[in-house]
Amino acid sequence: MTDTFEPKITAFVCNWCTYAGADLTGTSRIKYPSNVRVLRLPCTGRIDFMLLAKAFARGSDGIIISGCHPNDCHYTSGNYHARRRWMVYRNLMDFMGIDTSRITFSWVSAAEGAKWAELVNEVTEGIRAMGPYTEYQELAHAGVE
Amino acid sequence: MDLIEKAEQLLQSGDVKAVLGFEAGTGGTRRPAFARRPGQARRLVFDDACVQNLASYVTRKETRRLGKVAVAARPGALRALLQLMAERQIQEQDVLPLAVDAAGQVAELPTAQAIEEHLALEPGPVSARDRELLDRLGKLSRAERWAFWQGELGRCVKCYACRNSCPMCYCEHCTMDCNRPQWVPVPSHALGNLEYHMVRAMHLAGRCVQCGDCGRACPVGIPIHLLTFNAEETVHAQFGQRAGASAKLDYALSTFRPDDKETFIR
Numbered sequence: 013m014t015d016t017f018e019p020k021i022t023a024f025v026c027n028w029c030t031y032a033g034a035d036l037t038g039t040s041r042i043k044y045p046s047n048v049r050v051l052r053l054p055c056t057g058r059i060d061f062m063l064l065a066k067a068f069a070r071g072s073d074g075i076i077i078s079g080c081h082p083n084d085c086h087y088t089s090g091n092y093h094a095r096r097r098w099m100v101y102r103n104l105m106d107f108m109g110i111d112t113s114r115i116t117f118s119w120v121s122a123a124e125g126a127k128w129a130e131l132v133n134e135v136t137e138g139i140r141a142m143g144p145y146t147e148y149q150e151l152a153h154a155g156v157e
Numbered sequence: 158m159d160l161i162e163k164a165e166q167l168l169q170s171g172d173v174k175a176v177l178g179f180e181a182g183t184g185g186t187r188r189p190a191f192a193r194r195p196g197q198a199r200r201l202v203f204d205d206a207c208v209q210n211l212a213s214y215v216t217r218k219e220t221r222r223l224g225k226v227a228v229a230a231r232p233g234a235l236r237a238l239l240q241l242m243a244e245r246q247i248q249e250q251d252v253l254p255l256a257v258d259a260a261g262q263v264a265e266l267p268t269a270q271a272i273e274e275h276l277a278l279e280p281g282p283v284s285a286r287d288r289e290l291l292d293r294l295g296k297l298s299r300a301e302r303w304a305f306w307q308g309e310l311g312r313c314v315k316c317y318a319c320r321n322s323c324p325m326c327y328c329e330h331c332t333m334d335c336n337r338p339q340w341v342p343v344p345s346h347a348l349g350n351l352e353y354h355m356v357r358a359m360h361l362a363g364r365c366v367q368c369g370d371c372g373r374a375c376p377v378g379i380p381i382h383l384l385t386f387n388a389e390e391t392v393h394a395q396f397g398q399r400a401g402a403s404a405k406l407d408y409a410l411s412t413f414r415p416d417d418k419e420t421f422i423r
Contacts, residue, residue: 082415093413098421100395117421151351
């Protein structure tokens with residue numbers, strides 16, 4: 013076995029656009045890295061900021077958050093609300109010294125199977141270059157002998 | 158009219174059931190005090206040592222049970238009262254804010270509009286010292302900020318004084334007390350501390366009136382108010398509103414504009 017680092021990437025996606033988009037990637041037989049673990053949620057508006065923190069704490073090296081394009085939300089405004097929350101949360105994380113370059117936000121519609129594959133490719137390569145996010149992951153074991 | 162005379166008058170006439178102010182504590186400190194009878198008004202003091210935000214007492218069950226209360230309020234408390242009105246936690250007629258000027262003279266601010274007008278004459282909420290701290294941290298590299306906050310938050314003992322001192326933390330069931338699911342580890346542990354302060358800042362984003370009482374309440378002196386200040390500054394810069402500016406303010410994170418501008422979504 014090689015000891016090359018394989019990043020673990022958690023993707024929080026919305027049920028109506030990006031999840032369907034990722035499905036389309038599969039049915040179109042487009043290949044993308046298996047480093048990504050897709051978690052389906054009803055809407056980007058449902059993606060609590062704590063889910064991101066938990067993903068890092070439980071060993072994710074990178075995070076993808078993706079949902080419907082603005083104006084396309086199944087629930088009319090979930091993605092608009094999510095966008096505001098991310099604008100604040102991303103700044104706060106940066107202020108606390110958390111590496112926001114490990115979190116990728118995107119809009120991927122149900123028709124953008126190719127964009128999803130491209131996104132996962134890029135993010136995986138990026139995180140592979142950055143290395144594991146030990147800084148954060150070590151917190152979970154801090155002070156435990 | 159000074160605060161003691163005003164309190165006596167208000168209690169005598171029955172306009173308010175209690176006057177919430179400060180009295181002398183031990184060692185030159187000041188502590189919150191309720192004057193419920195005219196005779197008790199003599200205990201009240203109001204000077205530079207009276208820094209606590211008394212608005213956090215207004216939403217307590219014990220206070221509500223008393224009836225209408227007058228509150229000796231500094232600008233931070235006035236903004237908190239406006240924000241509580243905007244969040245429909247109190248109504249105009251529930252409180253009578255009393256603004257005390259430098260000469261000790263008291264002005265009644267019976268309506269939200271009166272509070273807004275009074276606040277318009279006050280300087281901005283963020284002190285020069287805090288502004289400088291925020292700027293200095295902003296200029297550091299990410300790794301340096303991480304090291305700074307790990308060092309600071311490493312001292313947190315999770316006493317929740319910051320939460321309890323905050324006039325906006327009035328939830329009866331706090332996420333921190335919820336153990337199904339247990340979102341944040343209970344002990345004061347590196348990960349739990351980081352997550353706790355993250356949750357606190359996010360739950361106050363767009364609601365923090367920047368009184369800085371959380372930072373003052375911290376027994377180990379962590380400048381935790383900077384976290385909520387940062388979230389609040391983002392809200393102000395991006396969405397153009399400040400919590401506590403008006404009694405008719407929509408919560409920034411439960412509303413939106415289709416043309417909100419961000420730079421990071423692909």
